[in-house]
Amino acid sequence: MPASITEDIPEPRRRRRSETPAGLGTHAATLVLVAVALALPLMMGNRTPLTLTASQLLLVGGALLAGLLATLPLRGALPPPNRAWLAFGAVFTGTVLLQVLPLPPLAAAFGPYPEGLLDHPEFSARHWSPDIGASLRGWATFVALFTIAWVACGLRASQRNWIWLALVAMALFQAMYGVTAHAAGVDNILGIWGRHNPDFVHGTFSNRNLFAAYLALLWPLGVAVWWIRGMPLLGRLPRELKAAGSIMTAAVLGAALFASASRLGSAAAVVGVLVGLVLWSRHSHVLRGHSVWPVYVAVVAAVLAAAWYGLMPLAERLVATDLEESRLEVFVLMVQEFPARWYLHGIGLGGFEAAFKQIQPAHISGWYDYAHNDLLQWLLEMGLVGGALLLVVIIGLLRSAYLSTERVALYAGLAALALVSLGDFSWHIPATQVVLAIYLGVLLHDRRRRRRRHTPPS
Template identity: 30%
Template sequence: MAPSQRSSSRYTRLAEVALATLVVVCPLALGGAAKWVLFPLGLLSGAAALLACIGARRHGQSLRFPLLAVPLAAGAALCAVQLVPLPSGVLGLLSPEAAALREFALEPLGLGGARPVSLDPPATWRELSKHVAYLFVFLATVQVSRSRDSRRRLLAVVTFTGAAVTLVGLGHALMGVTSLFGLRSWVHAHPTLVTFFGNPNHLAGFLGLGASVGVGLALTMRPPMKALPYALAAGACGLGVVLTLSRGGIVFLVLGQGLLVLWLARRRREERRGAASARSFVPVLGLVAVLAVGAYAVAEPLWAEARSADSLEKLGQSKVSLWPMMASAAAAFPALGMGRGAFEAAFPRYQSELNPNTLTHPENAVLQLAAELGLPGLMLLVLAVWGFARLARREGLDALEVSALAGVAALALHNLFDFSLELPACAVAALVVLGTVARPRERDTADAWALPSSLVSLGASGVLTALALVALQPGASRLSDAETELAEQVRARAPVETVHARGLELIDRHPADYLLYRLVASAHAARGVEGASQTLAFVNRALYLAPLDAVSHRVAAHALLATGHRSQAFLEYRLAYEAGEKGALVGDAVRRARTVEDLVAMTPDSPDIAGALLDALSWHLNRPELALAYGAWAREHFEGRPGVTALWAREARLRLTRKELPEAEAACVQVERRAPGERDTALLRAEVLRGRGESDAALRDLEALRSRHPEDLELALILASWQMDAGLTRRARQTLQSVGGLVTDYRQRARLLSMEADGLEREGLLSRAMDRRQTVARLLPSAEAYFAVARLQESLKRYDAAARSVSEGLALLPPDAREAARAWMTRLESAERARVDSRRKELLSDPRAQELEHLLGESREPLVEP
């Protein structure tokens, strides 16, 4: 009997169990994203390799090392090389960027000495452990798969695990549960199918592989009835892919099945088996039918996803648009890369475009390897593709093997737009599937080398297993954990010496993480002038590592202000705004500005922002003199730009509030010259007429303007306000009623009702005004709204209701602003008690009221004595 058909050794079967356990455990570990998954990955993969070696020795087999194992082994070796501490001269030759970081950021902090190439050594240690584990998974699968039954069982585990994951997602959907088993909610992810995978693209990749393998098992199972469970599992996996709404997952699953159909059609032509061969298309057609049904069930969201990338322009705005920036980052590390796993820490240094998300991976396998492993990584990728192509061209492949290769190819192509293979769930499943095809054959050893004796291989496996597990110790420090720990210390206002010392320890582990430097800078910034120099020292390093970090720019601005470098400080505020912090100028910088020069330094090349700064100075900060001076500079600076007309309009309105009528008239003329016939120009002219005391003419002009713009709600509200000021309350109410249908939100409705209430109060209709005030308080609860209700209730002598309204408004005030409201409520309660006492005295002095009370009292006596 051929060795491939013999009964497997019990050690080989135990290795099979270890591999199957890994295939199941990795998806359960949140798709491989859980921190604890690396230990069972290293332990079980090492156990599988050791048991496979023992099984081969007991079975009299030689261990094989396929060509596809070379990239895995070389990748682990590269990770080890990246972790070797190097003197500054050698580091400068192999990685100028790492040497520059060492010289600029680390040496002045006392963290010099030999440094590795990796910019995040703990992450590279973890990747070393993963690469060794992946090598063991692949080699153990190659050995175990010499048995046909073991091979089928491993592939069945992949398929049925995918089907089980899909069923978990369907169960959550049927029960309307949006958190995993009601226990874990995804914070940043919003998967359409709630499973162990937070990322729908990763889930689609895993399920797509399971679907392809399931089709292959169904195609090769005899008799046909035994194929039914595998066909159903494949259909479940395919349905899950559609329900993820992952465009890439769906496209590449269809592509993989298309490759399989082409191979089946070719085999049918070659073998000319007629109807018998036609049955081989049934599982594929069944999967296509399931995909069609699933697509129909989620047609609307699926169509929305498809339309989000239905043109080259939209595709260019997706993750593809980030590729040039990531390619530039990879180009900075040609020799040995930035360190496997170090992309998240190192990339902000080279990020040239704003992005609201933290970019942990390039979401492109080629760019991932180019950035983290440099040119050697790209060479290994080429070697892996060549080895896969040789494997796919091997003679004698059956439908199961072709299905497996099609599934792996689809997953690999999907990783040109995703990074699912960076996590153990998809990586382990793909290596197991690939290992079943790459198994050695007795007549074909061209793609595999015989390893040394089983005893030597056993020793090597033990050593490498120990290495994979030991590597987890220096790899235990994670970027997110370090940032969280230091941020908590800063938030808790720990002593700055403690934060500084702990920050240096964490920076030594993660030297490229800009956030650690910024957190230490923030701790020093809390000391004001005393900590300004240390603040600038650390924040400069943060900005070196992340030039687009807006918070670092703001921290730098505060420190520069403390040291008196005002122009540089306001320039940092401007850079913070340009880095994405929109409130940096209007919310913070403008309050600290003292002179026009300060405002000029912070102003970006935008008339609109200059206008926003003018509004803040004029109306919120009440600094009109500085606003006028800054407005003059802004108009001159932005002359000829579209936004300069709005700057002149702001000048006119500010002059009107200051009763500077000639200057307001001159500014209005400038607006009319630049934008004649515009709605805002006509409104400004009416405001100037009103400011000059020509209220009737202004009102006529505004009414004429309103007739030309009947759908303009804002214009109608202004007109109603002017009509009320002119005493035309009834006409104002008619104006407000005419635009009631134009209101689109609660805020507009509340403003409209407030103006109606003002008109009703002026007409003495207090009860109707109070109804509208109460509606405003319900629409937009605020202290002012409730106090307006209380004032009307007090006018109507409803003291008890007024006190309740004041109490509701008081609860919305800050604690330090409640004294006056409490006094008002006390006065209202006293007035209510006085009113009740007065009424009681009236009743007691009225004989008829006493007789009525006596009769009422008798009616309350029991009808039947006890």
């Protein structure tokens, strides 16, 4: 990763004045993204088709509104996506289109239909995807996340800072609400839904693992937000208050995260913080040394706060022998029972549930609409095309990689969520998806290319 970091070093005043000022449209788009990111976690208290549909409508509607506002013909409007972005969207959209169109030859060749059903005289396979409704909903979510990432990629640092501040505020609310509700023995979420796991902290999320993944994604940002240059409300605070604030934020988030007793979420959070420590330490000479030591203190404070509130539930689950046998068995079934060719051509976006019903044993009960392994499910549903698209994103992140206080926190959170994807389905949850899209959009912004484009000829 390049060693040059300039994000935290004030730029010459002449350069700042020469840049195009932010416009009213992008300011409005920023407010929309903030509103969507704050509202979605509050809607995660009950995972039913109705509530998931409502949250998806909010996600899609908010994303399209933000995209429209950002492109209004006003000063500072964002340019259209470049060819790389458009090609990525076209490949994904074209693949899903083939999966949902009534094309019997493709359905017979690629559809995940059992041979007995295909041989039945009254059945005729018409669609590649076994659930075109799920495929279309998945495509709509992709359009929303694509739009959010593109808008986030084009926002100025001053606008992004408001988004970071809002995200950390929501993470703190989730942590404090979760801890206080658990300590008080409240058996409902916001007075609307009953708690599925009353013995553990899980904020306004129905599932403690989803709650832990959300906090793991935002935990490094909660420490870094105090040190990002130009942060509203926090940027002018004395160094001592910044250090105290970052330590207290990390302690609150860490205590709630560990008190969720989510083994995967807790492990992912620790990995994310370690990634942040490595990156911060490696470039401490540029990131200003005073912005590194609070991270170490914050980690210790988080562990102490968690120990004070109670690490015993997590410890008991860590030493338990029943390591989610049903979840592991699902992974084994997906590898052993599904034909290998399905992972080559894909079975259709959102088709996992319909395909898994064919092999789900009677002793594995429950609603397996997701595989609890986002990476494996993505490859199953989208095949080699999905794998190539994922590789394109990774290459884009590497090509645009450079470090700053802001970016280190995003890389650390992304590392944590990547680990979670190997054993859960947080990448399918709207409250986490919107944060992930914003992270990716910002990290895909190649500052060096933009500067080369605006450099006047000599």
